[in-house]
Amino acid sequence: MKFAIVGCGYVADFYMSTLPNHAQLELTGFFDRNPERAQRFADFHHVRRYESLEQLLQDPSVDLVANLTNPKSHFEVSMAALRAGKHVYSEKPLALNLADAQALADYATAQKLLLAGAPCNVLGESAQTIWKALRKQTIGTPRLVYAELDDGPVPYFNYKTWISESGAPWPYIDEFEVGCTFEHAGYWLGMLAAFFGPAKRITSFSHVLMQDKQVPLTMASAPDFAVASIEYTSGVVARITCSIYATHDHRLRIFGDGGTLSTDACWHYGSPVYSSVRTPLKMRLENRYPKLGRLAGLGPKKVPLVRPASFRSSKGHNHMDFCRGMAEMADSLKENRPCRLSAAWSLHVNELVFAMQHPEQYGASHDMTSSFEVMAPMPWAK
Ligand SMILES: NC(=O)c1ccc[n+]([C@@H]2O[C@H](COP(=O)([O-])OP(=O)(O)OC[C@H]3O[C@@H](n4cnc5c(N)ncnc54)[C@H](O)[C@@H]3O)[C@@H](O)[C@H]2O)c1
Structure with a gap:
């Protein structure tokens, strides 16, 4: 499955270092609204950098979005990804309040899209x-x-x-x-x-x-x-x-x-x-x-x-x-x-x-x- 990352801060490196565990996952690229951060991440990991969230979401090869932004951006980014027809794996929490988390879950379910929230240590x-x-x-x-x-x-x-x-x-x-x-x-x-x-x-x-x-x-x-x-x-x-x-x-x-x-x-x-x-x-x-x-x-x-x-x-x-x-x-x-x-x-x-x-x-x-x-x-x- 092809996926793209939104938000390449502190935690994104942990995803990069554990990605080789899973041959079924292929990273297409990432986007971060902080250009300096984005450049550093692209240079370090040698991955494609999307110029905007829209460009990433319009990429038909992306099946899933990994939302690794700060919690304050989780709802907005996850909802945009779901609306673009992408499955979403979100860092925790799904949103900052129950109404927004519920809206995400309801929308994903109605659209038959997967929405999952970190952490995944239950699979450990x-x-x-x-x-x-x-x-x-x-x-x-x-x-x-x-x-x-x-x-x-x-x-x-x-x-x-x-x-x-x-x-x-x-x-x-x-x-x-x-x-x-x-x-x-x-x-x-x-x-x-x-x-x-x-x-x-x-x-x-x-x-x-x-x-x-x-x-x-x-x-x-x-x-x-x-x-x-x-x-x-x-x-x-x-x-x-x-x-x-x-x-x-x-x-x-x-x-x-x-x-x-x-x-x-x-x-x-x-x-x-x-x-x-x-x-x-x-x-x-x-x-x-x-x-x-x-x-x-x-x-x-x-x-x-x-x-x-x-x-x-x-x-x-x-x-x-x-x-x-x-x-x-x-x-x-x-x-x-x-x-x-x-x-x-x-x-x-x-x-x-x-x-x-x-x-x-x-x-x-x-x-x-x-x-x-x-x-x-x-x-x-x-
Ligand atoms: N820091 C940790 O040790 C840690 C560990 C596990 C999970 N997490 C979780 O990971 C998530 C991210 O944490 P972090 O420590 O990487 O934060 P961070 O601030 O280091 O990185 C977040 C990145 O997201 C970008 N971003 C924010 N809103 C955006 C938007 N709307 N569009 C594009 N980019 C956007 C920021 O520019 C930043 O580079 C949080 O949900 C946190 O709970 C953090």
Whole structure:
């Protein structure tokens, strides 16, 4: 499938470095409204540069547009691409509010076009391993999830020195204005949606801990802390926390009647997965003697990944395969089957993210309006 990129900033290099993983994807070129940035990217990657968005959208060879612009441009660029008859893979979030995200999903569905939203870590080896363990009832009935997305105290980091391979600076102003929850909550929420199905209700709280981020923002800082509890229709309850203030913590823990599944990283597609047994006796003993599990060899054991995570990963940025979502779209078209990253799934994840970051807009207790068809596991994880 031929695709073109719109927006060639910090993240676009990660797409370029993971593109060789997917022979089914062919890049026709890119457009960026910042001519200087565009020239640098073209010189570094030796790819065709379109002179305008219109020129790119009028290219009949382009099947899909990868919208890698800043979140403030997502709706406008994705809608223009859909109107031009292109499938769209959008970086997160799909739009800045639910009405716009819904409009994109509705339009794509009506036109029989694919619309998928990043991230695609649900298609990763760790996620698929956890999901398979859940399906096999490794931990019995899962009831409770704790998902952490604390990125560390980013405002204190040396982020002005973070530069991508082709020389794009990390867009810190945009990141602070858009907010860590819009930027990152989808990494866990996408996975949890696949594992546990649609959510019924989300109860959330968000706050700006640091109004002054020591950089001149063009608008108020977005919440830099958000916490939400989610009730899934399947009965599972999850608590997810996002911040750029607390110490770095990207753990996922799923507690079931018979055990616990966990992993320590959501941006690492091959992050090791652990399981440990929970029996009433063990829980009582561990409560009384916390070190007993370790001493008696009853602690967490590694669950072998469903396949080795041996892909080419994004350079200098964790261990992710940024192009895997688009490859899934291409494969679904070729195999004439539903795309795992459906517009409905993406919209549902986005609705959770919007409600989590902005309870003042969507209600501290928000009844979900969107839903989606169950996603199929990857063929290599069945
Ligand atoms: N920065 C990261 O580490 C990271 C990681 C994963 C995902 N993302 C996501 O990727 C997206 C882009 O982030 P980034 O860090 O690359 O931002 P960036 O600011 O570095 O790059 C965005 C680029 O899009 C261009 N652009 C914006 N609006 C445009 C429009 N209407 N038409 C054409 N070009 C336009 C800008 O000129 C800029 O070059 C965001 O949605 C972000 O959430 C970022």
